[in-house]
Amino acid sequence: xxxxxxxxxxxxxxxxxxxxxxxxxxxxxxxxxxxxxxxxxxxxxxxxxxxxxxxxxxxxxxxxxxxxxxxxxxxxxxxxxxxxxxxxxxxxxxxxxxxxxxxxxxxxxxxxxxxxxxxxxxxxxxxxxxxxxxxxxxxxxxxxxxxxxxxxxxxxxxxxxxx
Numbered sequence: 001x002x003x004x005x006x007x008x009x010x011x012x013x014x015x016x017x018x019x020x021x022x023x024x025x026x027x028x029x030x031x032x033x034x035x036x037x038x039x040x041x042x043x044x045x046x047x048x049x050x051x052x053x054x055x056x057x058x059x060x061x062x063x064x065x066x067x068x069x070x071x072x073x074x075x076x077x078x079x080x081x082x083x084x085x086x087x088x089x090x091x092x093x094x095x096x097x098x099x100x101x102x103x104x105x106x107x108x109x110x111x112x113x114x115x116x117x118x119x120x121x122x123x124x125x126x127x128x129x130x131x132x133x134x135x136x137x138x139x140x141x142x143x144x145x146x147x148x149x150x151x152x153x154x155x156x157x158x159x160x161x162x163x
Contacts, residue, residue: 002083002150005040006094008033009079014071015059020050021071023058023079027095027118032086033058040080091141095125097150103129103137106146106156115155135159 009023025033030053039046039060050061065071088094095118103112113131118139125139137157138144146156 003097004083005080006083006096007078007080008036008039008094009058011041011060011074011077011079012057013075014068015054017068018061019065019067019071020059020061021065021074022054023060025056025058027120030056030058036081036086038082038085040082041074041077091148093148093150098127098148098155101148101150101153101155103127103131103135103155103157105159107159112157112159 007026008028009025011021012024013022014020015022023033034051034053036051037047039048046062048060048062050059052059062071062074065074083094083097098115098118101115103115104110105112111131112135113129115127116130117128119126119128123138127137127139129135129137144158144160146158148155
């Protein structure tokens with residue numbers, strides 16, 4: 001089932017004295033966040049008057065936040081977007097969307113388990129699938145990941161010998 005909101009970062013601090021906030025992206029590129037027009041903080045829509053990347057962080061200027069003290073009141077708050085507001089390339093998904101998918105062997109149709117974690121490694125992401133046993137699957141399209149259907153809650157994977 002598709003999620004309506006995706007957490008994309010956390011406000012970690014104020015930046016400067018003019019009320020900007022520093023956002024640490026969560027499993028997304030900072031450049032992706034600059035494409036977003038509306039964010040959600042505590043369930044409320046917020047349209048920043050400015051946003052840009054600064055040293056792997058995103059700086060946002062929130063409306064009505066004009067000094068450091070006002071910006072500090074947002075420290076620690078999660079930042080979300082509405083999933084329908086952003087388009088990813090075909091075959092790409094936010095990590096949070098994949099959690100909970102049932103994972104099937106594309107050759108046998110056997111249920112392997114549920115995707116419970118997405119971890120970042122230098123070569124690629126790795127999916128943890130828990131079923132009768134725990135399986136680690138590299139998130140490499142076509143080699144291991146054959147298809148993802150969020151509406152059906154299903155991922156089909158190619159299981160290689162020794163996995």
